[in-house]
Amino acid sequence: MEHDLICIVCPRGCHLHVDENLKVTGNFCPRGEAYGKQEVTNPTRVVTSTVKINGSDLAMCPVKTFSPIPKGKIFDVMASINKVEIDAPVHIGDVIIHDVCGTGVDIVATRDMERI
Amino acid sequence: MKNVDLVIIGGGSAGLAASVGAFDSGIKDILIIERNPFLGGILNQCIHNGFGLSEFKEELTGPEFASRFEKQVEDRKIPYVLNTTVTSITKDKVVTYTNEKEGVVEVQAKAIIMAAGCYERNAGAIGIPGDRPAGVITAGQAQLFLNEYGYMVGKKVFILGSGDIGLIMARRLTLEGAKVLGVAELCAWSNGLNRNMVQCLYDYDIPLYLSHTVTRVIGKGRVEAIEISQVDERMNPIHGTEKRFDVDTLVLSIGLVPNNNLLTDLGVEVGRSRGAAVNQNYETSIEGIFSCGNVLHVHDLVDYVVDEAREAGRSAARYLLEGKKETSKNIPVNPGEGIGYVVPSKLDVLSLKEKTAFKFRVRKPSKNVFIDYIVDGVTVKSTFKPVIIPSEMEVFNLPKNLLENAQQSIVISMRAKE
Known part of the structure; x- marks a missing residue:
C-alpha cells in the first residue's frame, strides 16, 4: 500500500x-x-502532559514520555499519568513513572519545581 | 535613581537570549524585568515538544527549552527582578517599574531592549454575534489554566482559528478527556504548522472547517452551543450554510499581537508587523531603544526568537560600547506584491555587516513563485519557492555588496513563475 x-x-x-x-x-x-x-x-508519538504536584507554587508539573511510544497506547499512557501525584521538589529528567504501560519508556519531569 | 547600562523588559525567551547576547559582547551591568514569578515566559505553559531543533539540535518541551536559557542567565549571574511590571519608559530611557517589595522604582538606563512578547486577540477583537456567556476563552488562557493550574476549561469544545496554539490545545484538551468537535478557520488554508495539523488534528480525527467562522454564540450563563457558517472569498458569512454544535466552551485561537504599548506610548515608529519599526540592528526610531522577539513580530518558532534576540543583545552592546553613531542612513525596506511584512523595516546602510537577514511572511499560500529582492528598483536577487505559506516565516540573507549602495528603497516582492 x-x-x-x-x-x-x-x-x-x-x-x-x-x-x-x-x-x-x-x-x-x-x-x-x-x-x-x-x-x-509502527507510528509513534512523544506524549506530553502534566501531573499533580504537592508543595510547589503551581498545581501541575509538566511531564513527557522520554522517547516516542506507539500511537495506539497514547490514551493508556494518559490514564496512567493522570493517576499520579508527586511531591516537590522535582527536577528535569526525574523519572515519574518507570516503564509506563509496559512500553519500556519512562515518564519524566520537564520542569524544575522547588518546594516552597 | 538607580543607573543600569542595559534594561531588558521581559524575561521570556527573547529577554533571556538578549541578555546573553549583550553579556557575551561585554555588557555586564544588565537588569531583566519580568512580570511573572518565574523566568521563561510563555514557554512554561507550552508543555508540548518540538522546541529547540535548530538551537540545541534536540527536541525539547517548552519548559525544558526555557530552563536551558535560564541556566545561561544564572551562569552569567545576570541580574533580574521577578513579579515586576514596567509602567512606563521615557525617551531619555528612564524606566519606571513597580513590585510589592520595592514599590515604584525609577531606573536610568543607557539602552533598553523591549522583549515583552505578544498578547492574544480575544472575543472583543472580532465581535462574534450572539450571547455573552461564560465559556468563551482564548487558547493561551486555556493552556495556562490546564497546564499550570490544572483546570479543565470545558468538556465539549469547539475551536475558532487554526493557529498553532489552537491546534495544540485541540490535542491537549482531547488527551485530558474533552471532546473537541471541530476547528473552524476563516481562511481557505490552515494557519498552523503542518506538523501540528498532523499531530493535533489528524491523529485524533478532529475535523477542520476551512473558510468557516463562528457566526453565533448561544447560551445563558454558560455556552450551550455555537453556530458556524461558511464564508465567501471576501470572508463574509454565506446565509444558509449554518451548522450548530452543542458545546460548553469556545476556544479562540485568532491571532497574536505584539505587546508594544510601552513603545507606542513613547511615539516610536510602528512597522507593518505591528511591532516597532527597526533597522537591521533591531534599533527602533529612538536611538538606544531596541526591540526583538514577539513584541517585534510574531514568530512561529522560539528558535528564531532566541537567534534574533541574541543579535539584538549584541547590537545593544555595540551601541553601549561604541557610543552614539555620528552617521546613519536608514533606507526603508518595504513589503511588495504578496508580502505581509518585512523585518527589518529599514536598513542603516552605513552599519551593514557581511550579511543581513530579512524576515518576512507571504500573505497567502502560493506555489511556484519567485521572491524578488529589489534595491532602488533593480532586482538584485531572486529565489524560487515551490511552496510558500503564511504560517512559516521566511528568512533570507543578502550580502553587503548588494545593499550598500541603496539610496531610496529595498522591496521584497513575490512574483508568479511564467
Missing part, C-alpha cells in the same frame, strides 16, 4: 510519499526517510 504523509520531524513539514517497498520520496533530510518508514509500519 502507498502512503502520502506530512513529515512531522521538524517544522518544515515535507510531503512524503512512501511506496509498498517502503521507499520514501519527498523528504528533505534523512530523518524524514526514517519517519516515513516508521509512520507506515
Whole structure:
C-alpha cells in the first residue's frame, strides 16, 4: 500500500510519499526517510502532559514520555499519568513513572519545581 | 535613581537570549524585568515538544527549552527582578517599574531592549454575534489554566482559528478527556504548522472547517452551543450554510499581537508587523531603544526568537560600547506584491555587516513563485519557492555588496513563475 504523509520531524513539514517497498520520496533530510518508514509500519508519538504536584507554587508539573511510544497506547499512557501525584521538589529528567504501560519508556519531569 | 547600562523588559525567551547576547559582547551591568514569578515566559505553559531543533539540535518541551536559557542567565549571574511590571519608559530611557517589595522604582538606563512578547486577540477583537456567556476563552488562557493550574476549561469544545496554539490545545484538551468537535478557520488554508495539523488534528480525527467562522454564540450563563457558517472569498458569512454544535466552551485561537504599548506610548515608529519599526540592528526610531522577539513580530518558532534576540543583545552592546553613531542612513525596506511584512523595516546602510537577514511572511499560500529582492528598483536577487505559506516565516540573507549602495528603497516582492 502507498502512503502520502506530512513529515512531522521538524517544522518544515515535507510531503512524503512512501511506496509498498517502503521507499520514501519527498523528504528533505534523512530523518524524514526514517519517519516515513516508521509512520507506515509502527507510528509513534512523544506524549506530553502534566501531573499533580504537592508543595510547589503551581498545581501541575509538566511531564513527557522520554522517547516516542506507539500511537495506539497514547490514551493508556494518559490514564496512567493522570493517576499520579508527586511531591516537590522535582527536577528535569526525574523519572515519574518507570516503564509506563509496559512500553519500556519512562515518564519524566520537564520542569524544575522547588518546594516552597 | 538607580543607573543600569542595559534594561531588558521581559524575561521570556527573547529577554533571556538578549541578555546573553549583550553579556557575551561585554555588557555586564544588565537588569531583566519580568512580570511573572518565574523566568521563561510563555514557554512554561507550552508543555508540548518540538522546541529547540535548530538551537540545541534536540527536541525539547517548552519548559525544558526555557530552563536551558535560564541556566545561561544564572551562569552569567545576570541580574533580574521577578513579579515586576514596567509602567512606563521615557525617551531619555528612564524606566519606571513597580513590585510589592520595592514599590515604584525609577531606573536610568543607557539602552533598553523591549522583549515583552505578544498578547492574544480575544472575543472583543472580532465581535462574534450572539450571547455573552461564560465559556468563551482564548487558547493561551486555556493552556495556562490546564497546564499550570490544572483546570479543565470545558468538556465539549469547539475551536475558532487554526493557529498553532489552537491546534495544540485541540490535542491537549482531547488527551485530558474533552471532546473537541471541530476547528473552524476563516481562511481557505490552515494557519498552523503542518506538523501540528498532523499531530493535533489528524491523529485524533478532529475535523477542520476551512473558510468557516463562528457566526453565533448561544447560551445563558454558560455556552450551550455555537453556530458556524461558511464564508465567501471576501470572508463574509454565506446565509444558509449554518451548522450548530452543542458545546460548553469556545476556544479562540485568532491571532497574536505584539505587546508594544510601552513603545507606542513613547511615539516610536510602528512597522507593518505591528511591532516597532527597526533597522537591521533591531534599533527602533529612538536611538538606544531596541526591540526583538514577539513584541517585534510574531514568530512561529522560539528558535528564531532566541537567534534574533541574541543579535539584538549584541547590537545593544555595540551601541553601549561604541557610543552614539555620528552617521546613519536608514533606507526603508518595504513589503511588495504578496508580502505581509518585512523585518527589518529599514536598513542603516552605513552599519551593514557581511550579511543581513530579512524576515518576512507571504500573505497567502502560493506555489511556484519567485521572491524578488529589489534595491532602488533593480532586482538584485531572486529565489524560487515551490511552496510558500503564511504560517512559516521566511528568512533570507543578502550580502553587503548588494545593499550598500541603496539610496531610496529595498522591496521584497513575490512574483508568479511564467
